Each structure stands twice: as structure tokens, then as C-alpha cells.
Amino acid sequence: MTFQRHTALDDRATQTDQNTMRILIADDHELLRDTLMLYIGNEPGMVAESVQDLDAAEARMAAGEEYDLVLLDFTMPGMDGLDGLRRIMGMSGDHRVAIISGTAQRDIAEEVLAAGAAGFLPKTLSAKSLVNALRFMALGEQYAPLDFMRASENDQQKHPLAKQLSQREFEVLEGLTQGKSNKEIARDLDIREPTVKLHVKTLYRKIGASNRTQAAMIAKEKGLF
């Protein structure tokens, strides 16, 4: 992997401030902050700063710092879902804000875009694609990776544990992890309670649980939901 040419702008040291793109990265994963800043800093015409939570990002912006783009991690202290995004976007000034996330799925991405964010960037994106997306968004466009947005609604067929379960059992298990009663699950899925009980019982067998709390903990630890 070499870095002789990143873009056509590479060797033009005449870069002016107006042409330099300022990016603020807010993410509680210091590892990513450090390495990503290094990567972006290596890109011509790009300068990145980083903070570790939403409050710090807000403080920077409130202090009058101007950024061409602000990247917010979706799961970071202070975010609280989309509230943090809305708070930053509601600040005075004309800010372009994008969400970056390692865990959020398509439904979250859609809500993010609907809320008016400049883009949604999963951490499964390559560094190169990310930089391209940054430039794209700085131009005023809205970005989200197409393959990510095309991902099927129920992409649990990948997970080994979920694979053993039928679709319904999976949905019931999701209810269990939310601490719902059989009655509530039945209402939510629009089926009868006895049916829920059946699914509960059979999924216990399949995943090796002996009660709903164990089932919920197993699902959680295996990384489902």
C-alpha cells in the first residue's frame, strides 16, 4: 500500500485556506480518532480535528469554530439516538453534519438522512471511500453507501445463532430481550399468546436457555440486536 497519489490535488502545496476542508470528528473511540485523523491529515486539502463526545463537539462549534463537515458517532456519550444529531443541526450557523456508526443498521441510516443529515457512514466503509464521501458531502450532496441501504430488512440470516431460529422465533426472541411479557409480544406480532408461548419454548431448546432472562442474555451476548 503506497500513498504517492491520493488525488489530483496531491502535489499542489499552493493550497489556500479557502480550499482546505475542515472536518470535526466526534467519536468516543479514541483508537479510531487517532488513526482516522492520521489518515485524513494525509489527504491533501483536508484538515481534521476530533473530540470525544457530543458536548465537546458542541462547545467547539459554539466557540465559533467553522467546519465544512461534522462527523458524529451514533453511539457516543451525549448522543441519545437522533437527539444529539438534531441538537447539533439546530445550532446557529450553517453546519453540515453526518453520522458515522459501527453498529447502526439501515433503519437508523434512513432516519438519519430523513432528519436532514449530510450523510450516513458505516464503519464498514473503506478509508478511501470515506474520504471520497467526505468530499462529496462537502459539496452539499447527501451521501449513504448504496449497498448498505440496499441491505435486506432482515439480514439476521448471517448470524449462526439466529440461523437456527425460524423467522417468528427470532421476532419473539427480540421481544424477550426487551423484557416484554408473552402477552405484549403477542400483541406486537399480532398473534395469540399461546403461539408466543410455543415459540418461546422451542427457542429455549434451540439456544440452550431455560427461562426468558437467560434467553435474553444469550441473545445479547451473542451480539444479536
Add this chain to the structure above:
Amino acid sequence: MTFQRHTALDDRATQTDQNTMRILIADDHELLRDTLMLYIGNEPGMVAESVQDLDAAEARMAAGEEYDLVLLDFTMPGMDGLDGLRRIMGMSGDHRVAIISGTAQRDIAEEVLAAGAAGFLPKTLSAKSLVNALRFMALGEQYAPLDFMRASENDQQKHPLAKQLSQREFEVLEGLTQGKSNKEIARDLDIREPTVKLHVKTLYRKIGASNRTQAAMIAKEKGLF
């Protein structure tokens, strides 16, 4: 920041294989893979390769590649909790394997270390600390960030949620997170079942749960245990 040297091998042909540390990174976040490889490649005496899931890591190792250290992301296709770690560690050869994670809490870290891993690395670690940890682990030591592991060592003192609970309620809550029945908890703590029920009820009120599964999930998500 320039990249005249990516690795010590780049311009120093005298570097011997014995002195170069080979690292395999398995993580489905390509963004982190790209940027972290760049960062590590910039460190003298370190070479990193990366793959995007557990199967690919397994294939590399099965193909006879030798690594001084293998980093596995905890939430990555094929991992399935600790199973993936055990699978890699059970492979023939003498491999040192560490877990890296952006979401796992202390309980997971302890299980990882108990399983014999070389270390546990949260992504909140700085890049510099990570590199230091890598060198440390390559020496045969076991690593985990102290502040992370102290996160709830004698839990009550630190955690705001646990602080509201009495000692007994806390112990009962621990039983709940293991999916135990009131009767089992009573036996383990050597108290009567009605007493357990009392503690259960009062701790529901304190943490805002309405049943044992919710209580367990709340405790888990808040990072207790």
C-alpha cells in the same frame, strides 16, 4: 505528517524477520482496518495484515502464516461470542490472540482473559496505547487497560446505578443477570426466598425495571457485571 516509512521493512533491508512483529487484524470495520494498518505500518518493527471476518482469519492461519499476535474484533461475522476466540486459540500452533471491541464491557473482557486470550483492547484506547499494548502482549504478557477493568471492580463505588442499590440488592441483581430463579438466588446467598423477592421488588423500583429480564438487561447495558 508524512509517510516516507510505512514499516521498518520499507527502507531498512537489514531488518530481520525475527525482530519484526507480524500482526493479523480481523475486523469487519474496513475503516478501522485501513486506518489502523496505516498507523501500525508506520511503527518501526511492526507489520500488520488484515481480514474482514473470522473465517478469513482462520484461513490465513491454516495456510501456515505465522503471526506474533492476532487481533479479533468481538462483534464480527463468525465470532458468535467467545466461540470464535476459542476456535482460533484451539488451532494447532502457538498463537497469541487478543480481542478488540468497541462495545463489550468489563464482564466480556474478563471472560476473554479467562479464556486465555493475550489481552482485551477496547476501541476507546488511544492508538499509542494500543501499539504499546501490542508490544507488551507480543512479549507474552496478558494485557487489559486498568481503568477499563476497574470500571466496576467493587462496583458500587463507581457506578451511579449500582450506588443506589444496597449490597444485598446488588448481589440479587447479579443473580438476575444470570437468569437464576428467586429460589436459586436464595440458595446461593443463603437467605430465604421471600427475602430475595423483597430485594427483587425494591431493586425494580430503584432501577426502573418491571420484571427480571428488564432488570438484567438494564444492568448489562449499564456495564454492571
Add this chain to the structure above:
DNA sequence: ACACCACCTATCCGACCGGATAGGAGCTCT
């Protein structure tokens, strides 16, 4: 046509849970 499977519904029962209520023992602080 048949077996098979996932999914749905139903009933019965013993066990457990969640909530209320009512105490008593030991400790600390004022």
C-alpha cells in the same frame, strides 16, 4: 399424493413471579 416443515391456535397444570402487607433484629446518629 405424500411427508415434511414452519407457523398458528388451544387447553391444562404445577410452578414461579410480582406486589402488598406486616413484622423483627441490628446498626448508627442525634
Add this chain to the structure above:
DNA sequence: AGAGCTCCTATCCGGTCGGATAGGTGGTGT
């Protein structure tokens, strides 16, 4: 000494859970 706290025990009750059993529907593959 009494107030206040935590921790312990106990009983009662309605509701829920866990497990077994029995059956019906619709789609798939042989």
C-alpha cells in the same frame, strides 16, 4: 431513648411462566 436505616422473614393473592399435549393450515420437495 428513639428515629431511621438496612437486612431479614413471612403470608396472601392474582397473574404469568414453563412444559406437555393435541390439533389445524399452507407451502416445499420427493
